[in-house]
Amino acid sequence: MQYSQIARRTRPSGIRAAQTERPDMISFSKGHPDPSLFQVPRLQGILDALLSGNGAAEASLQYSTGAGIEPLRREICRIMQERGVGCGPENILITNGSQQGLFMSAMAFADPGQHVMARQPVYTGALQVFQTLGLSVVEPDAADASPALLYEIPNFHNPTGACLDLAARTALVDQVHRAGAILIEDDPYGLLRYEGEDLPGLLAIDAGRDSIETARTLYLGSLSKTVAPGLRIGWVVGPAAIISHLTDLKYVQDIQSGTLVQQLAAGFLKDDFNGATEAARSVYRDRRDALLAALDTRFGARGGWIRPEGGFFIWVELDGGIDAAALLRRAMEKGVNFVPGSAFGTGGRFASHIRLGFSHSDPADFDRGIARLAEAHDDLIVG
Numbered sequence: 001m002q003y004s005q006i007a008r009r010t011r012p013s014g015i016r017a018a019q020t021e022r023p024d025m026i027s028f029s030k031g032h033p034d035p036s037l038f039q040v041p042r043l044q045g046i047l048d049a050l051l052s053g054n055g056a057a058e059a060s061l062q063y064s065t066g067a068g069i070e071p072l073r074r075e076i077c078r079i080m081q082e083r084g085v086g087c088g089p090e091n092i093l094i095t096n097g098s099q100q101g102l103f104m105s106a107m108a109f110a111d112p113g114q115h116v117m118a119r120q121p122v123y124t125g126a127l128q129v130f131q132t133l134g135l136s137v138v139e140p141d142a143a144d145a146s147p148a149l150l151y152e153i154p155n156f157h158n159p160t161g162a163c164l165d166l167a168a169r170t171a172l173v174d175q176v177h178r179a180g181a182i183l184i185e186d187d188p189y190g191l192l193r194y195e196g197e198d199l200p201g202l203l204a205i206d207a208g209r210d211s212i213e214t215a216r217t218l219y220l221g222s223l224s225k226t227v228a229p230g231l232r233i234g235w236v237v238g239p240a241a242i243i244s245h246l247t248d249l250k251y252v253q254d255i256q257s258g259t260l261v262q263q264l265a266a267g268f269l270k271d272d273f274n275g276a277t278e279a280a281r282s283v284y285r286d287r288r289d290a291l292l293a294a295l296d297t298r299f300g301a302r303g304g305w306i307r308p309e310g311g312f313f314i315w316v317e318l319d320g321g322i323d324a325a326a327l328l329r330r331a332m333e334k335g336v337n338f339v340p341g342s343a344f345g346t347g348g349r350f351a352s353h354i355r356l357g358f359s360h361s362d363p364a365d366f367d368r369g370i371a372r373l374a375e376a377h378d379d380l381i382v383g
């Protein structure tokens, strides 16, 4: 079969490969939220109301607007306001998850062969977008300083868990204006801070210099980590002229995001969002602490890691250059998995790193899981 160039460039996710399951597998490979946090009765109540009574169902099941229904865009404006970005509905495009926003933003501003500047390691889903579009990923210190795009996860990076400091944030905004490029701020974990102080986001800094209409930053938000990924609700925030252009691109792709699910999200955000994010922070803070404790007691000097202040991940550098792919094979035999670092790098980088996700598995298993990982590591050393 002769596939198109774009289809030939598309690569499978390096994360999925690590997700082979067996019943007793203790999994650190996922970036999924904990399903026990899904607010099912509340969502059910909103859905019931949407699908019953006085013509409501017809409106919910009909086409609506390409940019997203206005009540949802207004709720997103409120969330953005709390994150320091003043904007109106004309600055918001609702997408099918932030992944679609990422694809559309990159597609809108970069042509095949152009460069995207991103600090490695890079979120696998972003790497896949860049590869599919034929863009080459260059490091911030690369000699070629003319990227079409800059990409950054400033808060609780996937996979490193790290946050960018204020000076680096400001420098990125300076750089994107100097380069005449577009900066994509990918922020699905921004509300999941477990300790420390929030720093202004990249769009907040950019829009704060003049106005959102002169910003060169596009902010990507998502309900996937705080409400439910199955809703596929994400959003892009930026200058109204760019949002209008992206809305045309979205129309070509899928006309609009589902009306019913947008109404459901708008209803939930109105009254329940703050409570849901507070509950999520509390659960994930405990999980992070449980995984850090298990690493300290069971993994010890076999690797190094930093304590993330939020998000879902701990990034471990294995001591002595141990090959993470070989470790994964051995670990899976012992019933534990993770994502090898090479999924987040180009040209075989991060072969000695692993990403451990703590959001999805039962923390009661963390100690046993890390003990299995330590055993697998020691088996490799012995031989």
Ligand SMILES: Cc1ncc(COP(=O)(O)O)c(C=O)c1O
Residues within 6 Å of the ligand: 031, 096, 097, 098, 099, 100, 123, 125, 153, 158, 186, 187, 188, 221, 222, 223, 224, 229, 233, 234
């Ligand atoms: C950094 C980052 N960006 C984007 C996404 C995509 O999320 P969504 O479910 O909103 O498409 C993820 C999901 O794991 C992510 O970690």
